[in-house]
Amino acid sequence: MGRFATLTSSALTAFALFSTTEAACSSKKNDTCPMQVRSAYAGPEGMVVSWNTYSRLSDPFVRYGKSPHHMDKVAVSYVSVTYPTSTTYNNHVSIKDLEPNAVYYYVPMDGKEKTPFTFKTSRSVGDKSPYSIAVVVDLGLIGPDGLTTHVGTGAANPLKPGDKNTIQSLEAQGDVTEFLWHPGDIAYADYWLKEEIQGFLPNTTIEGGAKVYESLLNQFYDEMTAVTGVKPYMVGPGNHEANCDNGGTTDKVHDIKYNVSICLPGQTNFTGFINHFRMPSAQSGGLGNFWYSFDHGMVHYVQLDTETDLGHGFIGPDEPNGVEAEDAGPFSTLKDAQTKWLAKDLASVDRSKTPWIIVAGHHPWYASIGTDASDVCFDCKDVFEPIFLENNVDLVLSGHVHAYERNAPTANFTADPKELNNPSSPWYIMNGAAGHYDGLDTLTEPRNSYSRFSQDTAYGWSKLTFHNCTHLTHEFVSSANGTVLDTATLFKNHKC
Numbered sequence: 001m002g003r004f005a006t007l008t009s010s011a012l013t014a015f016a017l018f019s020t021t022e023a024a025c026s027s028k029k030n031d032t033c034p035m036q037v038r039s040a041y042a043g044p045e046g047m048v049v050s051w052n053t054y055s056r057l058s059d060p061f062v063r064y065g066k067s068p069h070h071m072d073k074v075a076v077s078y079v080s081v082t083y084p085t086s087t088t089y090n091n092h093v094s095i096k097d098l099e100p101n102a103v104y105y106y107v108p109m110d111g112k113e114k115t116p117f118t119f120k121t122s123r124s125v126g127d128k129s130p131y132s133i134a135v136v137v138d139l140g141l142i143g144p145d146g147l148t149t150h151v152g153t154g155a156a157n158p159l160k161p162g163d164k165n166t167i168q169s170l171e172a173q174g175d176v177t178e179f180l181w182h183p184g185d186i187a188y189a190d191y192w193l194k195e196e197i198q199g200f201l202p203n204t205t206i207e208g209g210a211k212v213y214e215s216l217l218n219q220f221y222d223e224m225t226a227v228t229g230v231k232p233y234m235v236g237p238g239n240h241e242a243n244c245d246n247g248g249t250t251d252k253v254h255d256i257k258y259n260v261s262i263c264l265p266g267q268t269n270f271t272g273f274i275n276h277f278r279m280p281s282a283q284s285g286g287l288g289n290f291w292y293s294f295d296h297g298m299v300h301y302v303q304l305d306t307e308t309d310l311g312h313g314f315i316g317p318d319e320p321n322g323v324e325a326e327d328a329g330p331f332s333t334l335k336d337a338q339t340k341w342l343a344k345d346l347a348s349v350d351r352s353k354t355p356w357i358i359v360a361g362h363h364p365w366y367a368s369i370g371t372d373a374s375d376v377c378f379d380c381k382d383v384f385e386p387i388f389l390e391n392n393v394d395l396v397l398s399g400h401v402h403a404y405e406r407n408a409p410t411a412n413f414t415a416d417p418k419e420l421n422n423p424s425s426p427w428y429i430m431n432g433a434a435g436h437y438d439g440l441d442t443l444t445e446p447r448n449s450y451s452r453f454s455q456d457t458a459y460g461w462s463k464l465t466f467h468n469c470t471h472l473t474h475e476f477v478s479s480a481n482g483t484v485l486d487t488a489t490l491f492k493n494h495k496c
């Protein structure tokens with residue numbers, strides 16, 4: 001650590017407008033220019049700051065402090081990791097002993113003449129002051145290689161000219177929301193194949209596909225820096241993190257059904273996802289970025305893995321022989337590791353401190369999408385729902401289906417008779433309408449008996465507001481213009 005003793009804030013008094021795009025770095029393929037900057041909560045007093053670079057860093061470090069003019073502290077790590085076919089290194093630095101609910105400014109490495117990034121640490125456990133968060137599921141690359149104002153042959157729902165996309169909408173609402181939660185389907189790099197087949201992207205060979213895949217990933221994480229560079233970004237696994245064949249894309253013209261056998265090792269089994277993030281599983285006894293929990297003020301948040309490791313002999317949708325057969329997982333060698341962890345994690349929550357328990361998992365089980373067993377995960381329901389009921393979970397978030405559907409509080413396919421007025425079943429909200437190349441899905445008629453509001457034509461994200469111990473509001477915000485298209489408030493008679 002000695003070499004950092006000489007670092008002072010004096011070099012950081014002048015700031016230019018920060019721009020950390022891949023393009024800005026691409027002229028220097030061998031340097032340490034920071035890209036894809038992001039942070040995540042790491043326990044009550046910790047954060048992890050991560051970013052990518054073209055070259056490996058021997059000792060990635062972050063300078064930080066409570067004033068942009070006084071980033072006098074340094075945290076260093078030796079984690080600069082990559083995988084076959086990746087064009088970048090993922091650098092992860094853990095920062096400890098931070099104050100709760102405090103804004104910090106930071107720059108990766110020397111950061112000369114750059115506007116610093118920021119994060120706000122988590123609120124103390126039991127802090128009952130109100131706040132909001134943003135949630136997106138199924139958010140992919142926006143722009144010429146992803147979701148834009150036109151689509152390829154067979155795709156639908158392009159952006160309308162003048163509409164804000166979801167990343168712009170999240171950016172526009174600034175610090176109104178304290179962190180961004182993204183429970184799976186991140187970037188949609190596996191769409192390289194579909195985009196080529198649909199004539200949207202120039203054709204490459206299958207072997208050359210890995211380059212396109214990695215380029216889409218890099219572009220997405222660069223776009224996200226506008227949001228993830230100023231607030232924590234918490235993520236979970238979705239099926240599109242698992243492989244490169246886009247779930248078995250068919251080239252109808254050439255009558256080829258692709259499968260995971262075309263994927264290089266870097267594009268299977270959540271490899272990019274594992275390398276890119278450091279979620280707080282060490283602090284919560286979870287597993288990697290797959291399942292973990294964290295507290296923030298009056299809320300206990302739980303991220304689950306609906307893709308693999310369901311336990312009880314069930315096969316997750318992405319596992320070999322699963323309904324989506326992405327050839328991924330399992331990630332624990334222990335029997336029923338995830339469900340045992342969940343039961344223990346929820347049982348240990350002190351509801352007088354964190355009255356609210358919010359769970360997110362990628363696949364839904366309450367969704368008006370017919371009986372398509374690959375899009376709804378009834379196995380997930382079988383293993384998780386009893387544990388939610390036993391522990392009075394308040395809200396369960398999901399996506400995967402590219403539409404928005406707010407259900408009633410529900411148990412075993414039956415709406416809670418109390419609806420939102422102090423129900424004993426968890427409230428279920430599915431919002432996979434954040435947007436990616438392939439547009440939106442169409443919900444089926446009739447909607448499920450427990451469905452209360454749904455829409456499948458507008459892109460948008462979820463805003464959750466915790467008012468106090470007893471009231472929680474969910475809003476569906478249209479990304480196009482910021483209009484709230486649906487709002488509902490849950491009352492729970494929590495004592496605190």
Ligand SMILES: *[C@@H]1O[C@H](CO)[C@@H](O)[C@H](O)[C@H]1NC(C)=O
Binds near residue numbers: 030055
């Ligand atoms: C890249 O950087 C490494 C380490 O600084 C150096 O050894 C290598 O020669 C550089 N390569 C090029 C092509 O500049």
Ligand SMILES: *[C@@H]1O[C@H](CO)[C@@H](O)[C@H](O)[C@H]1NC(C)=O
Binds near residue numbers: 193196197205
């Ligand atoms: C384009 O590439 C895809 C995927 O490699 C392949 O299926 C298709 O045959 C190619 N199309 C043409 C016109 O070469």
Ligand SMILES: *[C@@H]1O[C@H](CO)[C@@H](O)[C@H](O)[C@H]1NC(C)=O
Binds near residue numbers: 258259260261
């Ligand atoms: C995957 O595709 C390859 C090549 O097209 C084929 O040989 C193989 O049988 C397929 N595997 C499965 C499980 O369908």
Ligand SMILES: *[C@@H]1O[C@H](CO)[C@@H](O)[C@H](O)[C@H]1NC(C)=O
Binds near residue numbers: 320327328329331
């Ligand atoms: C995926 O990775 C995990 C851990 O890295 C490994 O245990 C598992 O066997 C892999 N799954 C497949 C299908 O390759």
Ligand SMILES: *[C@@H]1O[C@H](CO)[C@@H](O)[C@H](O)[C@H]1NC(C)=O
Binds near residue numbers: 412413
């Ligand atoms: C769930 O509902 C089905 C009928 O819809 C019923 O057969 C089953 O016993 C119920 N399970 C539980 C745990 O209540």
Ligand SMILES: *[C@@H]1O[C@H](CO)[C@@H](O)[C@H](O)[C@H]1NC(C)=O
Binds near residue numbers: 459478479480481482
């Ligand atoms: C905002 O966008 C939504 C669709 O996302 C649309 O239904 C609504 O009419 C728009 N409102 C205004 C004021 O333009």
Ligand SMILES: *[C@@H]1O[C@H](CO)[C@@H](O)[C@H](O)[C@H]1NC(C)=O
Binds near residue numbers: 467468469470471
């Ligand atoms: C909690 O917040 C709700 C919504 O803002 C409000 O109506 C209610 O009065 C608040 N309860 C308490 C005890 O402050």
Ligand SMILES: [Fe+2]
Binds near residue numbers: 138185239399400
């Ligand atoms: Fe999905």
